[in-house]
Amino acid sequence: MSNSKPSLDAHLAMCTADAMAMPQMVCRRHSCRRGQRCRWYFETSREPCCLRNLDPGQRAIFDQIYQAAHFAKGFLGSDGPFFEALSGPERLSDDLSIAIARNVAHRWMVERWDKARRAREKRIVAADRLRGAEE
Numbered sequence: 001m002s003n004s005k006p007s008l009d010a011h012l013a014m015c016t017a018d019a020m021a022m023p024q025m026v027c028r029r030h031s032c033r034r035g036q037r038c039r040w041y042f043e044t045s046r047e048p049c050c051l052r053n054l055d056p057g058q059r060a061i062f063d064q065i066y067q068a069a070h071f072a073k074g075f076l077g078s079d080g081p082f083f084e085a086l087s088g089p090e091r092l093s094d095d096l097s098i099a100i101a102r103n104v105a106h107r108w109m110v111e112r113w114d115k116a117r118r119a120r121e122k123r124i125v126a127a128d129r130l131r132g133a134e135e
């Protein structure tokens, strides 16, 4: 345990793999491809087994998306300047992180989390509408 990486949240990691279409793109296990979900993970590291099939560049992308989803799981709805982007790549990244984290039942203060998610969606719709009116 000393020199190994911190273990992952297995469910969040599997949801991240799903969001990256790993079951369709890189899984060598028939049951993943068929079920369109990475179902297997290592007990010690809590990593989906199919992460072994990623090349280093793909793995770096997985880690980045996983970390962002992990942050969304823990911080959406908290008092901080988070998830406020209404356009651009940052908004897309937030959208993805929140969509992944939403699948995980043990989110931070679930009711507050969901309320913040709905409020964010309303802000985005309003911002999109405003942008549409300006164009």
Ligand SMILES: [Zn+2]
Pocket: 022, 023, 027, 028, 029, 032, 033, 037, 038, 039, 040, 049, 050
């Ligand atoms: Zn898989």
